[in-house]
Amino acid sequence: MDIDLEIYSPVHQIKNKLFDEQGLNVFIKRDDLIHPIISGNKWRKLKYLLKKAQSENKTHLVTFGGAYSNHLLATAAAAAKFGFKATGIVRGEQVTNDTLFLCRLHGMNLLFTDRDSYRDKPALFEKHFAGDPNAFFIDEGGASPEGAKGCSELIDELTETYDHIFCACGTGTTAAGIINGIQKHQLATQFHTVPVFKNGGFIKQEIDRFLTTPANYQLHTDYHFGGYGKADDELIKFVKNFVAETGILIEPIYTGKMLYALYDLAAKNNFKPGSRILAIHSGGIWGLLGMKDRFF
Numbered sequence: 231m232d233i234d235l236e237i238y239s240p241v242h243q244i245k246n247k248l249f250d251e252q253g254l255n256v257f258i259k260r261d262d263l264i265h266p267i268i269s270g271n272k273w274r275k276l277k278y279l280l281k282k283a284q285s286e287n288k289t290h291l292v293t294f295g296g297a298y299s300n301h302l303l304a305t306a307a308a309a310a311k312f313g314f315k316a317t318g319i320v321r322g323e324q325v326t327n328d329t330l331f332l333c334r335l336h337g338m339n340l341l342f343t344d345r346d347s348y349r350d351k352p353a354l355f356e357k358h359f360a361g362d363p364n365a366f367f368i369d370e371g372g373a374s375p376e377g378a379k380g381c382s383e384l385i386d387e388l389t390e391t392y393d394h395i396f397c398a399c400g401t402g403t404t405a406a407g408i409i410n411g412i413q414k415h416q417l418a419t420q421f422h423t424v425p426v427f428k429n430g431g432f433i434k435q436e437i438d439r440f441l442t443t444p445a446n447y448q449l450h451t452d453y454h455f456g457g458y459g460k461a462d463d464e465l466i467k468f469v470k471n472f473v474a475e476t477g478i479l480i481e482p483i484y485t486g487k488m489l490y491a492l493y494d495l496a497a498k499n500n501f502k503p504g505s506r507i508l509a510i511h512s513g514g515i516w517g518l519l520g521m522k523d524r525f526f
């Protein structure tokens with residue numbers, strides 16, 4: 231089977247008073263529309279990993295994630311679509327939630343593991359799948375050179391140029407891929423990424439290990455709102471307003487923090503009037519399900 235999805239990811243303009251006052255042209259690339267479940271950067275990261283698995287005749291995808299992982303869910307759905315078996319090794323004690331329900335619904339087998347052993351993923355893979363010649367290891371979040379390669383294709387799709395591109399950052403694979411794409415096309419675009427966890431400075435080395443050539447980019451480490459999966463009332467209010475004003479679904483874990491940063495930097499006069507700014511909607515809207523009770 232040919233492992234591919236037809237990419238539908240249009241660029242939409244966001245208009246509002248803030249951007250008018252600042253003279254900014256702000257756009258959002260709708261990677262969230264690529265697929266309802268295999269959404270956004272998760273499809274881009276999986277594409278070449280799945281092709282590699284197929285070329286090695288591996289039929290069983292084994293990957294890792296927290297109990298609300300968008301990557302686990304995307305892998306479950308991609309496995310179902312492209313005819314792989316899938317196992318998700320989940321960090322922490324056995325729980326049920328909406329994300330894991332959807333993983334199971336797509337046929338993924340779940341193995342819960344304590345937080346200590348979760349740290350050593352190759353060891354876990356060995357422990358459970360050493361005897362399975364069909365098993366294919368996919369790192370947490372799809373972090374890999376193949377993942378970065380898939381993400382760089384986002385830049386190939388652009389028909390306009392931008393002064394700034396913004397993206398949320400977890401493992402840094404998506405950021406690295408986009409930077410590689412910017413370099414490949416020799417664009418004068420400044421890349422910005424917003425780590426969604428505390429003390430995000432260390433992510434620079436994670437990003438840099440997937441770069442094809444060294445590059446300058448901006449890490450905005452002050453928009454983590456207390457850490458991964460954490461949010462305060464201000465962030466929740468921002469997400470509510472954004473969705474109600476644009477009709478575009480975002481969530482507080484990734485895209486909400488990235489867009490909050492963009493709006494905050496705009497309000498603080500960080501961009502020259504006339505600047506063209508592109509935010510990447512990296513998908514992941516199912517993350518909202520785990521935070522419903524924070525909203526109303």
Ligand SMILES: *Cc1c(COP(=O)(O)O)cnc(C)c1O
Binds near residue numbers: 272398405484485
């Ligand atoms: C997983 C995820 C990210 C983080 O991507 P990395 O490549 O791990 O940095 C960003 N946004 C959304 C919506 C995600 O689900």
